[in-house]
Amino acid sequence: xxxxxxxxxxxxxxxxxxxxxxxxxxxxxxxxxxxxxxxxxxxxxxxxxxxxxxxxxxxxxxxxxxxxxxxxxxxxxxxxxxxxxxxxxxxxxxxxxxxxxxxxxxxxxxxxxxxxxxxxxxxxxxxxxxxxxxxxxxxxxxxxxxxxxxxxxxxxxxxxxxxxxxxxxxxxxxxxxxxxxxxxxxxxxxxxxxxxxxxxxxxxxxxxxxxxxxxxxxxxxxxxxxxxxxxxxxxxxxxxxxxxxxxxxxxxxxxxxxxxxxxxxxxxxxxxxxxxxxxxxxxxxxxxxxxxxxxxxxxxxxxxxxxxxxxxxxxxxxxxxxxxxxxxxxxxxxxxxxxxxxxxxxxxxxxxxxxxxxxxxxxxxxxxxxxxxxxxxxxxxxxxxxxxxxxxxxxxxxxxxxxxxxxxxxxxxxxxxx
Amino acid sequence: xxxxxxxxxxxxxxxxxxxxxxxxxxxxxxxxxxxxxxxxxxxxxxxxxxxxxxxxxxxxxxxxxxxxxxxxxxxxxxxxxxxxxxxxxxxxxxxxxxxxxxxxxxxxxxxxxxxxxxxxxxxxxxxxxxxxxxxxxxxxxxxxxxxxxxxxxxxxxxxxxxxxxxxxxxxxxxxxxxxxx
Numbered sequence: 001x002x003x004x005x006x007x008x009x010x011x012x013x014x015x016x017x018x019x020x021x022x023x024x025x026x027x028x029x030x031x032x033x034x035x036x037x038x039x040x041x042x043x044x045x046x047x048x049x050x051x052x053x054x055x056x057x058x059x060x061x062x063x064x065x066x067x068x069x070x071x072x073x074x075x076x077x078x079x080x081x082x083x084x085x086x087x088x089x090x091x092x093x094x095x096x097x098x099x100x101x102x103x104x105x106x107x108x109x110x111x112x113x114x115x116x117x118x119x120x121x122x123x124x125x126x127x128x129x130x131x132x133x134x135x136x137x138x139x140x141x142x143x144x145x146x147x148x149x150x151x152x153x154x155x156x157x158x159x160x161x162x163x164x165x166x167x168x169x170x171x172x173x174x175x176x177x178x179x180x181x182x183x184x185x186x187x188x189x190x191x192x193x194x195x196x197x198x199x200x201x202x203x204x205x206x207x208x209x210x211x212x213x214x215x216x217x218x219x220x221x222x223x224x225x226x227x228x229x230x231x232x233x234x235x236x237x238x239x240x241x242x243x244x245x246x247x248x249x250x251x252x253x254x255x256x257x258x259x260x261x262x263x264x265x266x267x268x269x270x271x272x273x274x275x276x277x278x279x280x281x282x283x284x285x286x287x288x289x290x291x292x293x294x295x296x297x298x299x300x301x302x303x304x305x306x307x308x309x310x311x312x313x314x315x316x317x318x319x320x321x322x323x324x325x326x327x328x329x330x331x332x333x334x335x336x337x338x339x340x341x342x343x344x345x346x347x348x349x350x351x352x353x354x355x356x357x358x359x360x361x362x363x364x365x366x367x368x369x370x371x372x373x374x375x376x377x378x379x380x381x382x383x384x385x386x387x388x389x390x391x392x393x394x395x396x397x398x399x400x401x402x403x404x405x406x407x408x409x410x411x412x413x414x415x416x417x418x
Numbered sequence: 419x420x421x422x423x424x425x426x427x428x429x430x431x432x433x434x435x436x437x438x439x440x441x442x443x444x445x446x447x448x449x450x451x452x453x454x455x456x457x458x459x460x461x462x463x464x465x466x467x468x469x470x471x472x473x474x475x476x477x478x479x480x481x482x483x484x485x486x487x488x489x490x491x492x493x494x495x496x497x498x499x500x501x502x503x504x505x506x507x508x509x510x511x512x513x514x515x516x517x518x519x520x521x522x523x524x525x526x527x528x529x530x531x532x533x534x535x536x537x538x539x540x541x542x543x544x545x546x547x548x549x550x551x552x553x554x555x556x557x558x559x560x561x562x563x564x565x566x567x568x569x570x571x572x573x574x575x576x577x578x579x580x581x582x583x584x585x586x587x588x589x590x591x592x593x594x595x596x597x598x599x
Contacts, residue, residue, distance in 0.1 A: 010571040019555055048581045051590055052550055055528045058452075060442035064460045065434070068467075072422070072430030075467045080425030344453070377497075378453070380460035 012038060016045040063351065064384040070391060340376065347372040363389065367398045374405050382406070419479045423470055434463065437480065441487050444551040448491045448543065450536040458494050462487045484552040485562045488544055495540065527590060534584040542577035545570050 014020045015028050032038045350372060354365040366389045373382035382405065389402035421429035441462060446455040465486045473482055535543060544563060548554045556574070560567040 009575055010568065013571050013574060014556070017549060017556070044582050045578055048578050048585065049550065051527065051531060051581075051585055055531055057439060057443035057551075058446055060438045060459065061456050063456060065438075068460065068463050069431055069434065071464065072434070072467050073427050075470060076422060076425045076427040076430060078425075079423060079471070083425055348453075378457045380464055381457045383464065384460050 009041060012041050013045065016042055016049070064381060067384040067387045067391070070387065343372055343376055347376065363393045363396065363398050366392070367402055370402050370405055419470070419473055420475060423473065430467070433466075433479070437483055438463070440551060440553075441483060444484065444547050445487055445491060447532065447535050447547050447551060448488075449494065450532050454494060454498075458487070458490045461490050465490070478558070480552065481554055481558045481562065484548055484554055487552075488548065488562060491544075492540075530585070530588050530590065531581075534581050537584070538577050538580055541565075542573045542580070545573040546577040546581070549574060 011020070011024075011028060012032075015025065015032070020028060032042055347369065350365050350369045354362060354369060357365050366385060370382055370385040370389055373379075373385055386402040386406035390399040390406075393399045419429070419433060422433065438459070442455060442459050445458045445462070446452065449455045449458065462483070466483060469486070473479070535546070538546065541563075545559055548559045548562065549556065554562065556570050557567050560570045563570065565573070
């Protein structure tokens with residue numbers, strides 16, 4: 001298409017859109033001035049651009065702006081809080097590091113200092129001005145060993161604790177053995193315990209007289225939680241000794257310390273309290289719900305800073321499958337499109353009315369708008385309107401309904417990226 | 419955007435004020451449907467908020483923003499196609515009998531131009547709108563669309579030629595006063 005001696009049309013395009021600069025631009029402009037063919041190409045581009053510019057852009061709608069700004073403000077507040085947390089975390093890390101240095105430095109210094117002493121004292125003992133290097137090294141090793149001894153002695157009080165834990169562990173082992181010996185029907189509830197109620201029942205069964213005497217004694221004297229933790233330890237198939245020791249010393253940590261499989265998460269939650277809830281797997285259950293906006297808001301390429309296109313296409317795929325199924329169903333019924341038109345028309349009417357409305361009327365209209373937008377799959381608008389209802393009329397049943405509707409789209413408040 | 423990432427609450431309204439209008443114009447031209455455009459606009463900005471942490475200063479904010487908007491348009495068009503109950507072009511086709519005088523008025527030109535843009539193949543339309551409405555340079559359009567830069571420029575030239583031909587058909591005057599043709 002480019003005649004010999006003429007610049008490529010792509011260059012003319014760059015010139016028309018101001019993407020050429022400096023010497024390139026000057027050279028091309030000179031050529032265009034003298035070349036009717038290139039001037040004509042450039043004029044053609046200018047004509048279209050001029051026509052586009054003659055049509056003033058339509059102003060962006062006000063609708064949804066308020067809720068969007070509120071959403072942005074919330075996200076900014078979360079970002080601030082997150083930054084503060086990170087700062088605190090940094091400070092705590094620094095403080096911990098400093099503390100560790102303070103604690104460990106004297107211990108490291110001790111061998112060094114002792115070896116210095118050895119080096120100074122050794123010549124005097126041996127009555128030799130310069131002992132051979134290997135001897136010095138051997139002597140230097142001695143104080144290190146001494147220092148290590150000192151170090152190993154320091155935490156002796158903890159040994160007592162460890163012994164106590166070991167004792168408890170032994171007791172718990174006895175409990176476990178007792179349970180293993182107990183009829184199988186009594187173990188079943190522990191393994192299948194998946195709710196707080198079942199865990200409580202398991203606790204009761206553990207304390208039942210069916211267990212042999214030592215276990216009874218232990219369960220009656222010790223806190224019931226310990227027995228419960230032990231049950232949790234079994235349910236989670238953790239290595240028995242460690243799990244029980246942890247359960248005995250720090251019951252609440254069992255849920256977090258052991259990598260609970262998805263199925264056992266509820267058990268952990270029931271026995272370990274709120275910490276267990278954090279263990280809930282995010283993937284399996286939550287992915288299935290609300291394919292629409294979950295994909296819409298959390299997709300990869302669209303929102304992750306990279307400029308690819310695959311992510312969004314992929315993100316929509318899950319939801320698209322459901323949507324296309326819906327669409328097929330709609331087309332099959334024949335009435336659906338009419339219904340949609342009716343709802344669209346009503347939506348337009350409600351949107352017009354809500355601008356003027358106040359008080360209860362506005363509340364009702366906004367809720368209706370929220371419902372209509374949700375039913376029409378105008379997700380972003382629905383989220384915006386529902387948020388508006390919740391914000392303008394907090395604490396009302398309508399606000400609750402709006403929040404529920406928004407949740408139906410799986411729209412979560414902005415959360416920090418993992 | 420960096421300020422918003424750091425949690426500056428005043429930064430977001432500023433971003434919205436600066437870019438919401440042009441993005442809406444871009445989306446509206448793409449969809450030719452005001453209701454859908456409003457929805458996609460809102461969806462785009464929600465994604466901006468949610469994805470703010472992932473944004474990296476390596477990409478210009480506007481490029482990132484138009485990437486999101488463009489992807490939302492593509493997804494929206496896909497949804498509409500799968501629904502297939504409403505035509506993509508909501509704007510009426512240009513009146514073939516329009517006189518140049520009438521078409522010259524911007525109120526007349528708007529539907530003509532909208533219909534001409536809507537009639538472009540999607541690959542050309544996105545390039546044209548990103549460059550013309552979004553002001554995104556060609557090399558960045560190439561990154562957004564995943565097409566090589568020469569391909570992007572070819573699409574742009576085809577789009578311009580098609581629009582010029584269409585405007586000439588309905589008698590839109592050239593800026594010099596003469597008719598395009």
